[in-house]
Amino acid sequence: MAGHSKFKNIMHRKGAQDKKRSSLFSKLSREITVAAKMGLPDPAMNARLRAAVVTARQGGMPKDNIDRAIKKAEGTESENYEEVRYECFGPGGVSLIIESLTDNRNRTATNVRTAVSRNGGNLGASGSVSHGFERMGLISYPAKVGDADKVFEAALEAGAEDVQSTDDGHEIWTAVDGMHDVAKALEKVLGEAEGIKLAWKPGLMVTVSEDDAAQLLKLIDALEDDDDVQTVWGNYDVPEDVLAKL
Template sequence: MAGHSKFKNIMYRKGAQDKKRSALFSKLSREITVAAKMGLPDPDANARLRAAVIAARAQSMPKDNIQRAIDKATGNDAENYEEIRYEGFGPGGVALIVEALSDNRNRTATNVRTAFSKNGGNLGASGSVSHGFERLGLIEYPASAGDADKVLEAAIEGGADDVESDEDGHRIWTSIDSLHEVARALEPMLGEAEGAKLAWKPSTEVEVRGGDAEQLMKLIDTLEEDDDVQTVWGNYDVPEEELEKLA
């Protein structure tokens, strides 16, 4: 188990969506509603719903909003959302996986395809890039949860597979099946996580600079601004100095 390896967050600029609170709350609400509809409307009895609620709390989403999203799943007017995954390539040969929750597959597909084509990328077929990623469970903690040694010790005791710590925080990796079991085991030692979810971890990363980096960030921003898009994962590594130029 690695304890101190530096890790570039494979989700682009965690704070990017923080600036768009209403849009972010809408996406979080949609995930909560879908999770509640797929299982019991009780976070303690529904692992996916629990993860969605944890993510919402981490973004300071009001309790009333969270409960409203859960209640919506059992109402007569509950919308039917379909989980869709798109795969493609961005500037610099970067591989991207886009996860969406949509009530209109044609609309979402058109929007995602347009985002790729207008920003130096191209949408690929299903499976065209996901073979270069591993599907894992990811539990995220802020740096304030403790130093790398404390988090590593807790992760080992909790049954995690790997830990990556840097100045931005801690990322604890697990198998898909043990994600929620490990998340529960970590709470008494580290407190409630910022997030617990399924993630796509790239096997290798592609360094992107200059014009390619700028266009890649525009592509990801465009995708994330779409109401149907929940998450964008990629195998890119944009050096800190490049991100500072683009900030």
């Protein structure tokens, strides 16, 4: 279980999806609104908004909710969110990048600092963690679209830079400026992607012990339970035998 996959398999195993669904819709809606405000409120003309809508649709968000989030950006009374990134050292020497969208920096900073300090982590200065990651595009597909060879061939032909396939699915990494061109090419072969987003790809992974893994997952849960936190990226790798015990 690798950090950049957002411990999707753990969510399945623990049945946490229903519990997180309401919070997930709120985060997706916020991202759509921010993306629409930063550019044109038309997914066809706004790459970030297009990615947000695809991710929301794949996350099960109803079309009416998506449309409302886009229209909200056109209103004069919509909240003004800003993007704030935090960098953190977690249990077992793991590095985490915490991305947030907030209308109150003080509230978010306090909540993030509290979650980190109570769960075995330490906040770092800007750049203390991110130098070990690369900003890239991430296109996700479920395992059912094909085996690793099929996806690799499609990704290579589409111009992707890296492919990582597991039993849980396929992660296709691209240059930031080529993400949507690659996504369009892949869609012709593999169908609509499960997710398209900007991501942080770790350079070196850190294998986490059982004790550290349990503490790390508590930290990630605490962060993701905060409405202002959009995504937590990490360079952790939890072995399957350790994962099975959690």
